[in-house]
Amino acid sequence: MNAVLRAALADAGQTAESLAERVGVDPKTVARWVTPGRIPHARHRFAAAEALGRDVEDLWPDVLRHRTPVWFREWVEWEREAVALRWYELAWIPGLLQTEAYARATLANESLGEVEIDQLVESRLSRQVILRRDRPPLFVAVIDELALRRPLANNRAVMAEQFAYLAECAELPTVQIQVVPADVGMYPGLGGPFIVAELPDNRRVAHVDGQTRAQTLDQPKEIATLDRQWERIRGDALSRQHSLTLIKEAASSWT
Numbered sequence: 327m328n329a330v331l332r333a334a335l336a337d338a339g340q341t342a343e344s345l346a347e348r349v350g351v352d353p354k355t356v357a358r359w360v361t362p363g364r365i366p367h368a369r370h371r372f373a374a375a376e377a378l379g380r381d382v383e384d385l386w387p388d389v390l391r392h393r394t395p396v397w398f399r400e401w402v403e404w405e406r407e408a409v410a411l412r413w414y415e416l417a418w419i420p421g422l423l424q425t426e427a428y429a430r431a432t433l434a435n436e437s438l439g440e441v442e443i444d445q446l447v448e449s450r451l452s453r454q455v456i457l458r459r460d461r462p463p464l465f466v467a468v469i470d471e472l473a474l475r476r477p478l479a480n481n482r483a484v485m486a487e488q489f490a491y492l493a494e495c496a497e498l499p500t501v502q503i504q505v506v507p508a509d510v511g512m513y514p515g516l517g518g519p520f521i522v523a524e525l526p527d528n529r530r531v532a533h534v535d536g537q538t539r540a541q542t543l544d545q546p547k548e549i550a551t552l553d554r555q556w557e558r559i560r561g562d563a564l565s566r567q568h569s570l571t572l573i574k575e576a577a578s579s580w581t
Contacts, residue, residue, distance in 0.1 A: 328359065328360050328361070328385070328386075330384060330385055331359060331360055331385050331386075332360055334378045334379075334380050334384075334385060335378065337378075338377070338378045338379060340377065340378065342356040342357045343356075345374060345377060345378070348373065348374075348377040349370050349373045349374050349377065350370075350373070351366075351370060355370075356374075359374075365386050366386075371385070371386060371452070372451075372455070375455070381455055381459050382452060382455045383406065383452070383455065400542060401531075401533050401540075401542055402449075402453060404523050404525065404531050405453060405456065405523060406453075406456055407523075407525055407526060408456075408463045408523040408524060408525060409463050409464070409524055409525065409526055410463050410464040410465075410466075410523070410524040411463050411464070411465050411466070411521060411522070411523050411524075412466045412521065412522045412556055413465070413466070413467045413468070413519075413520075413521045414467075414468045414469075414515055414519055414520055414521075414555075414556065414559055415467065415468070415469050415470070415473060415519045416470045416472075416473070416515055416516065416518060416519050417470070417472070417473055417476075417519070418432055418473055419469065419473055419488060419492060420467050420469070421450045421453065422453060422454050422456070422457060422465065422467075423454075423467065423491070423492055423495050423503075424450060424451075424454075424488065425484075425487050425488050425491050426447060426451055427481075427484045427487060427488070428478065428484055428485075428487070428488040429446075429447045429450050429451065430443060430447050431478045431481065431484055432478075433446055433447065457495070457498065457500070457501060458498075462498075462500045463500065464500050464502075465500060465501045465502070466501075466502045466503075466504075467501075467502070467503045467504070468503075468504045468505075468506060468515070468556075468559055468560055468563050469503065469504070469505050469506070470505075470506050470508075470515060471505050471506060471507050471508040471572070472508060474489065474505065474572070474573065474576040475508070475576065482580045482581070483580075485580040486577060486580035486581045489573055489574075489576045489577035489580060490577045492573050492577070493570060493573045493574050493577055496566075496569070496570050496573060497570070502566050503566070503569055503570070503573065504560065504563035504564060504565070504566060504569045505563060505564050505569040505572050505573065506559065506562050506563045506564075507563075507564055507572070510562045513558070513559065513562045514555050514558045514559055515555075515559040515562075517555070518534070518535065518536070519534075519535050520532055520533065520534045520535070520552055520555070521533040521534075522549065522552055522553070522556065529544070530544075530549050531543065531544045531549075532544070532548065532549055532552050534552075
């Protein structure tokens, strides 16, 4: 039995019938969610967690373990614990800010099967709950403008949805998004993307992506190097408000 879900229903004064109505499923479906190992589809998980005032990972703690690649699980745990995340992205919108359709499109050209893509997309969307929980981390993202302009398989609807959502996220109180404009020219960020997480015990860890493998770093000298790069990159970025204006312009350009 999923005792946490059962307790959350009681705490929220909900029944299987009332939650089913909120989420848009049959009451028998909600009753099955109480069974151990039964995990709802992503959209139903998010809706149920919101209706119950709980985090997805509290109600279904196995979801990330089931869907997240083994090599990435350590980083996901640090990401969940972080009190602050600083993310620089060169080519894509950061994963914590992606829509489902955009996330799926970023994986379309990889040598992956349909089931693998489904699992990776679901894992990515599940991680996003940290930005909307009761005490979210400070999330600062710096994005290259070309990520706003590069077409994605000529699908304008996906792009329009993604940048409308990005603008919505940019207005969350603990989210800051800044854009490095295309007219900056060559700058330190061209070396590649990275994320630095600050943990509650003041430790700091980083995630650095690459063509063949990703690395998790925790050595002070390596973190200090990324800190210097971060400051130089952010120095070339537009202000938060000017970046939001640019994001909204990008969203309208894809409609």
